[in-house]
Amino acid sequence: MNSLLQTAITAALQAGKAILDIYDDPASDFEIEHKADHSPLTIADRVSNEIILKQLKNTPYPVISEENKATAYAIRKQWQTVWIVDPLDGTKEFIKRNGEFTVNIALVYGGRPALGVIYIPVKKILYYGTIRNGAYRADHPEYSPDMDFDALENQARRLPLDREDPVYTVVASRSHMSSDTENFIDELKKEHGEVKLTSIGSSIKICLVAEGTADIYPRFASTMEWDTAAGHAIAKAAGKELYHQDGCTPLAYNKEDLLNPWFIVK
Numbered sequence: 048m049n050s051l052l053q054t055a056i057t058a059a060l061q062a063g064k065a066i067l068d069i070y071d072d073p074a075s076d077f078e079i080e081h082k083a084d085h086s087p088l089t090i091a092d093r094v095s096n097e098i099i100l101k102q103l104k105n106t107p108y109p110v111i112s113e114e115n116k117a118t119a120y121a122i123r124k125q126w127q128t129v130w131i132v133d134p135l136d137g138t139k140e141f142i143k144r145n146g147e148f149t150v151n152i153a154l155v156y157g158g159r160p161a162l163g164v165i166y167i168p169v170k171k172i173l174y175y176g177t178i179r180n181g182a183y184r185a186d187h188p189e190y191s192p193d194m195d196f197d198a199l200e201n202q203a204r205r206l207p208l209d210r211e212d213p214v215y216t217v218v219a220s221r222s223h224m225s226s227d228t229e230n231f232i233d234e235l236k237k238e239h240g241e242v243k244l245t246s247i248g249s250s251i252k253i254c255l256v257a258e259g260t261a262d263i264y265p266r267f268a269s270t271m272e273w274d275t276a277a278g279h280a281i282a283k284a285a286g287k288e289l290y291h292q293d294g295c296t297p298l299a300y301n302k303e304d305l306l307n308p309w310f311i312v313k
Contacts, residue, residue: 048196049177051106055130055152055164056175056199058102060190062095062134062150063168069094070141070168077142088114091141095134095150103130108154111301113273120303128156129301133273137249140221146170147221147248153276158299163280165250173199174206174254176284182206182257206285207259215239218252218261220268227267227309235263253278256312257285264312267292272305282312 069075069091078090096114103110111118112132123129130152135141137148146169154162165174176182183203217232224246236242245261253275255261279289279298289298292309 048200051154052162052164052175052177053194053196054102054106055154055162056173056188056196057190057194058099059150059152059164059166060173060188060194061102062098063166064190065094065098066091066135066141066148066150067168070144079142089135089138089141092135092138096132099132099134099150099152103132103152106130111273111305113271123301124303126301128154131155131273131276131300133250133277136274137251140248145221145248147251149249149251151250151273151277153273153280153300155276155300158301159297160276160280160283160300163277163284165254165277165281167251173203174257174281175203176206176257176281178280178284180284182281182284184208184254184258206257206281210259212243214241214243216243216245216261216263218245218247218255218264220252220266221246221248225268228265231265231267250274250278253282253289253312257282257287259285262313266311267309270307270310272300272302272307275307275310276300278312287313 080088092114096112108128108130109126110130114134133151136151140147150166152164153160162177171187173185173188183205185199185203188199219228252264256264290311294311298310
């Protein structure tokens with residue numbers, strides 16, 4: 048396992064542990080604020096971001112994070128290799144206490160995802176992958192300052208996993224189901240007959256397609272690069288792809304506008 052992947056995994060697990068400490072504290076009110084776009088921000092977002100930035104500063108690459116001050120594109124466009132981070136993806140799910148939130152860390156090279164790590168703190172499930180070496184799922188990893196990465200690799204399962212349910216499965220957002228998405232699903236029903244719909248929050252949706260539990264994830268609503276970069280890397284390493292709505296053009300990263308187009312994961 049290469050050192051950059053080890054660093055990203057360590058950061059994700061350490062941040063996930065800190066998030067869970069806040070999540071499980073019955074006295075915590077999460078210190079909820081609202082950003083300029085009206086999206087929520089909690090103390091867990093801030094603590095996670097600080098932990099991840101501290102880990103990633105040991106690498107030679109700059110960081111784009113949802114919780115960092117925006118860097119001008121005149122500077123960013125010179126970044127051939129860059130980390131893209133969402134320290135707590137699914138803040139609304141965190142506030143609802145439904146467990147469907149993640150830590151997302153990606154390394155992007157030349158606008159394309161090269162490495163991705165997603166950790167689900169409540170379920171203690173870690174997804175990681177590189178384009179060169181494939182994608183994996185590890186259950187119940189534990190953060191330690193001296194991580195045993197050999198043990199982690201030995202227990203991890205390569206994606207996609209074996210699948211028992213043959214029914215064509217669509218995964219969709221729990222918080223952002225749109226009429227366009229519903230129309231797209233109706234067309235899939237015409238094509239595939241029986242279609243099962245799974246609704247879940249955060250980047251877990253991309254992970255379900257990457258691991259083969261779901262067949263497709265249409266997202267016809269607003270997302271940002273940090274919402275998808277890590278999942279894109281993992282999905283691509285598992286033989287899947289994140290396409291524009293046209294179904295053939297892969298998403299790109301570190302664009303002038305960090306807003307994603309509508310996309311399909313398959």
